[in-house]
Amino acid sequence: xxxxxxxxxxxxxxxxxxxxxxxxxxxxxxxxxxxxxxxxxxxxxxxxxxxxxxxxxxxxxxxxxxxxxxxxxxxxxxxxxxxxxxxxxxxxxxxxxxxxxxxxxxxxxxxxxxxxxxxxxxxxxxxxxxxxxxxxxxxxxxxxxxxxxxxxxxxxxxxxxxxxxxxxxxxxxxxxxxxxxxxxxxxxxxxxxxxxxxxxxxxxxxxxxxxxxxxxxxxxxxx
Numbered sequence: 664x665x666x667x668x669x670x671x672x673x674x675x676x677x678x679x680x681x682x683x684x685x686x687x688x689x690x691x692x693x694x695x696x697x698x699x700x701x702x703x704x705x706x707x708x709x710x711x712x713x714x715x716x717x718x719x720x721x722x723x724x725x726x727x728x729x730x731x732x733x734x735x736x737x738x739x740x741x742x743x744x745x746x747x748x749x750x751x752x753x754x755x756x757x758x759x760x761x762x763x764x765x766x767x768x769x770x771x772x773x774x775x776x777x778x779x780x781x782x783x784x785x786x787x788x789x790x791x792x793x794x795x796x797x798x799x800x801x802x803x804x805x806x807x808x809x810x811x812x813x814x815x816x817x818x819x820x821x822x823x824x825x826x827x828x829x830x831x832x833x834x835x836x837x838x839x840x841x842x843x844x845x846x847x848x849x850x851x852x853x854x855x856x857x858x859x860x861x862x863x864x865x866x867x868x869x870x871x872x873x874x875x876x877x878x879x880x881x882x883x884x885x886x
Contacts, residue, residue, distance in 0.1 A: 704749050704751075705747070705748045705750075708746075709744055712740060715741060716737075716881075717881050718735060719736040719766075720736075720880070721874070733772050733773070734772075734781055735768070735772065736768055737767050737769050738765070741760060741761045743885075744758050744885075745757050745848070756802075756803055757801070757802070757803040757806070758801070759883070760799070760800050761800075763791050763793045763796060763797050763798060764797050766791070766793075768781045795828065796826075796828045798825075799825065801825075809836070816838070816839040817836065817838055818837045818839060820835050822834075826854070826859040828860070831858050831859065835850050836850065837850040845884065848883045848885070849881060850880075852879045852881070855876055856875050863875050
């Protein structure tokens with residue numbers, strides 16, 4: 664005669680006490696692994712000002728713009744934080760601050776004798792008014808990954824730029840290269856002075872003046 668053995672499902676509360684702890688331990692382990700994975704996806708980088716470069720190009724306008732000179736301005740002092748969430752780019756953030764008082768006219772492409780006066784006017788209340796507004800700041804509101812290939816990303820960064828005491832929205836396409844402990848971001852942006860309450864400097868009854876649009880080139884290195 665054949666004996667048939669029936670298997671009975673065992674509820675957790677019917678298990679021996681030492682076995683009841685297993686499901687709880689497994690859940691805890693999974694939760695820990697989940698937190699570790701999330702932490703690995705989020706990386707924070709601090710801006711390295713010495714390795715970074717921000718340059719502002721000020722062009723000419725007006726009927727006799729050909730008689731003037733373009734100006735190049737370096738922005739050497741900056742700091743900020745970039746938090747990159749590779750699992751969800753929308754949770755990434757960028758905060759940058761630039762020291763207006765440290766901005767320097769490089770003199771490239773213009774007579775050396777003109778540089779001190781251009782520098783003075785740039786920092787004066789006619790333009791940046793560095794004493795009242797010593798900082799330019801940018802804070803991101805939304806970051807979208809447009810393209811990703813290996814350690815290279817193309818981002819669309821939307822945020823708020825504060826300049827001359829005025830805050831305006833701005834969108835900038837940014838190319839990013841990632842390394843083990845370094846992030847390098849490059850971008851070009853156009854900013855209108857009049858959007859921030861700055862009247863472009865002019866001379867000769869307006870026949871020679873600088874363009875309203877400023878072309879800004881960024882290369883930000885963060886570690």
